[in-house]
Amino acid sequence: MRKGIFLTVAAYFLWGILPFYWKLLTNVPAYEILCHRMVWSLVFTATILAFRNRWKWIGLLRKNTRILISFIFSAAVLSVNWFVFIWAVNSGFILDSSLGYFINPLISVLLGVIVLKEKLHNGQKLAVLIAAFGVAYLTFKYGKFPWIAMTLALTFGTYGLLRKTAGLNSVEGLNVESAFMFIPAFGFILYFGITGQSAFIYSGWTASLLLILSGAITAIPLILFAAGARRIPLSMVGFIHYITPTLHFFIGLLAYHEPLSQSRLVGFIIIWIALIIYSAEGFLKNLSRR
Numbered sequence: 001m002r003k004g005i006f007l008t009v010a011a012y013f014l015w016g017i018l019p020f021y022w023k024l025l026t027n028v029p030a031y032e033i034l035c036h037r038m039v040w041s042l043v044f045t046a047t048i049l050a051f052r053n054r055w056k057w058i059g060l061l062r063k064n065t066r067i068l069i070s071f072i073f074s075a076a077v078l079s080v081n082w083f084v085f086i087w088a089v090n091s092g093f094i095l096d097s098s099l100g101y102f103i104n105p106l107i108s109v110l111l112g113v114i115v116l117k118e119k120l121h122n123g124q125k126l127a128v129l130i131a132a133f134g135v136a137y138l139t140f141k142y143g144k145f146p147w148i149a150m151t152l153a154l155t156f157g158t159y160g161l162l163r164k165t166a167g168l169n170s171v172e173g174l175n176v177e178s179a180f181m182f183i184p185a186f187g188f189i190l191y192f193g194i195t196g197q198s199a200f201i202y203s204g205w206t207a208s209l210l211l212i213l214s215g216a217i218t219a220i221p222l223i224l225f226a227a228g229a230r231r232i233p234l235s236m237v238g239f240i241h242y243i244t245p246t247l248h249f250f251i252g253l254l255a256y257h258e259p260l261s262q263s264r265l266v267g268f269i270i271i272w273i274a275l276i277i278y279s280a281e282g283f284l285k286n287l288s289r290r
Contacts, residue, residue: 001231001232003228003231004227004228004229004230004231004232005228005231005232005236005240006228007224007225007227007228007231008224008225008228008229008232008236008237008240009228009240009243010221010224010228011221011222011224011225011228012221012225012240012241012243012244013243013244013247014217014220014221014224015221015244016243016244016245016246016247016248016251017247017251018089018217019089019094019097019248019251019252019256020251020255021210021214021217022085022086022089022090023089023090023256024210025090025199025207025210025211026090027199027203027207028199028203028207028211029199030083030086030087030090030091031083031188032188032189032192032197032198032199032200032211033086033211033214034079034082034083034086034185035185035186035188035189035192036185036189036200036211036212036214037082037086037214037215037218038079038178038181038182038185039178039182039185039186039189039215040211040212040213040214040215040216040218041174041178041214041215041218041219042175042178042179042181042182042215043215044215044216044218044219045171045172045174045175045178045215045219046175048171048219048223049171049172049175054172057168057169057172060168061176067168070162070165071162071168071173071176071177071180072180073162074159074162074163074173074177075176075177075178075180075181077155077158077159077162078155078159078177078181079181080151080155081151081152081155081156081159084097084148084151084152084155085097085152088148088152092256092258093148093252093258094248094249094251094252094256094258095248095249095252095253095258095260095264096146096148096149097148097149097152097248097252098245098246098248098249098252099138099146099148099149099245099267099268099271100148100149100150100151100152100153100156100245101152101153101156101244101245101248102242102245102249102268102271102272102275103131103135103149103150103153103271104152104153104156104157104241104245105241105275105278106127106128106131106153106274106275106278107153107154107156107157108157108160108161109124109127109128109278110128110157111157111158111161112161115161116161121281121285122281123277123278123280123281123282124278124281126274126277127274127275127277127278127281128274130270130271130273130274130277131270131271131274131275133270134267134268134270134271134274135149135150135267135271137266137267137270138264138267141263141264141266141267142263142264169226170222170223170225170226171219171222171223171226174218174219174222199211239279242275242279249268
């Protein structure tokens with residue numbers, strides 16, 4: 001249990017401080033960072049799998065085309081999530097991205113109802129309604145839909161749903177997804193290099209090294225999460241999840257001084273109330289089971 005908690009907290013902590021890493025690449029366009037993240041994720045995960053000599057799962061993909069198709073979709077959804085998050089961080093919208101990951105658990109609940117035909121409990125219904133009111137409030141106050149937050153919440157929620165039914169562990173799954181993303185990503189990297197637009201070539205060794213390490217930065221938290229989540233209850237994993245958006249929130253507010261108006265803060269508080277109700281119901285339900 002202790003090891004599981006430590007590993008899971010470490011994974012969410014690393015995801016939480018990820019904005020600091022992408023900020024080091026502010027001068028690199030988000031689409032180029034995305035391409036390198038795809039390519040070096042494949043290299044890093046393939047190296048791990050080769051070191052462990054774990055390739056038997058490839059036979060499962062050959063036999064089951066449904067799993068293969070699900071990974072094509074999860075790779076596409078993950079690409080959108082990565083791009084929007086990187087762009088949001090480097091464009092000064094870390095607070096918006098944190099809101100997305102605060103909303104994410106409630107989106108996952110809704111997707112479970114719509115796709116998996118799961119039933120909502122009373123506390124979950126109330127939490128979803130309050131969160132929807134919070135999103136509506138932010139839309140009304142700002143005069144525009146909080147598309148960054150909702151895109152991140154919807155794509156990560158959909159990704160979680162696809163991976164839940166995919167049948168592969170995190171490292172193997174990321175390797176497959178990176179393989180699907182590799183060809184277009186590598187093609188764009190070659191194009192950037194040929195046309196003289198490549199930050200990897202022309203921005204110095206620091207940017208190049210950071211782009212190469214993006215594969216490790218992507219895979220290491222996933223490995224820690226996979227090892228930790230198996231050792232602790234799912235309700236505890238859900239609670240620890242809030243480390244990531246909380247860190248994003250304070251990084252955006254305190255480290256990069258993003259504006260937080262009173263009306264925006266009210267919107268966040270409404271979402272937080274929904275999450276407190278959602279988490280409390282899950283905690284009490286788990287306690288009653290014990």
